[in-house]
Amino acid sequence: MSGTKNLSPDTAYILRLALTLLAITAVTALLLGLVNYITSPIIEARNLEKQQEAMAAVLPADSYEAVEGFVPTGQVTALYEAVTGGQVSGYVAEVTSNGFGGAMSVTVGINAAGAVSGVVVTGHEETPNVGSRVVDSPEVLAQFIGLTGTITVNTGENKIDAVSGATVSTNGVTDAVNAALAAAAPYLG
């Protein structure tokens, strides 16, 4: 073992293993850092754009500002004030809920009167052609518009109709809307 005459052959071998792996890992990390440096602004801008699009779809307003002092609950991850002409015109909540295939992300708009102004599902893992008939369908989601309080599925006064065969997905969206309404309630005069 040239250059390592003070070390026993075993130690030198172990060192060689560790240093080789270290070198490979370091080079990989460096390259990953570089790719991340290039792509992260693009990905961030894309995500922000998508978020703005979803908010504009559920409750059109001039700007959206995070509600001060809002503490995220289990389901509602963010709550925004919609500002139109200097006045608070409603609230937009970003909610995570459980559907049939996994978590779904729902953006809910609530107008100044406390009624739902729009619902958009921004991410989901529902079954194609079953659960997706709920979350991707503007007609189904339009059922929520104008409702207040606690919404139920299929039964009761304040209800929406589930898509047949996709009750769990419908329940997931309804849960999200209810959570959004509950979160915004304290802020509505």
Add this chain to the structure above:
Amino acid sequence: MNFKKQLKEGLLTQNPVLVQLLGMCSTMAITTSLSNGLGMGVSVLIILTLSNIIISALRKIIPDKIRIAAYVVVIAGFVTMVDLLLQAYLEDIAESLGVFIPLIVVNCIILARAESFASKNGVLASAVDGITQGIGYTLVLVVMSVIREFLGSGTFGSGVLNGGAGIRLFPEEYGALMLILPVGGFLTLGCLIALMQWAMGKRKGGK
């Protein structure tokens, strides 16, 4: 020609999916539309080729005892790069493939080729191996996607052709939903493997 032999192996006699039965998880899960199948296939092809090249180039430097750890680092590095690039530039594909892009790290095809081919052969041969095996994988994914998409939702080429909507061949409500679900993946793959075995057996018998 060596390339010809490797291409034949990748496509037919040593096809990664139909013969080696590697990478089953992604094969079952994502082959529901042409864009998914093609996106996944090309992603694997690129990662497989790059990791084969690097692993082959480093095969004399990497000590035997830590080779698996070294391979996994190289593969995971490329997968993460492709994942980030897809998210930045091809967001639709990144979204529909979702968690299956990061899962390419544990896709057996890549580790299997690193271990059985790239660690024993030169850089050029390993690159060719990555490309041919990748084409074999992509081809099976595309065939499965087309079958499942047609029978399951009645379209051809959704996400790619006709502005993303695909060409509708019959109304959606007549589609066999089962084929879009995971069970359809098993059925389609089983039929394809059977067909493949039958065709190869027939060719052998004819000779």
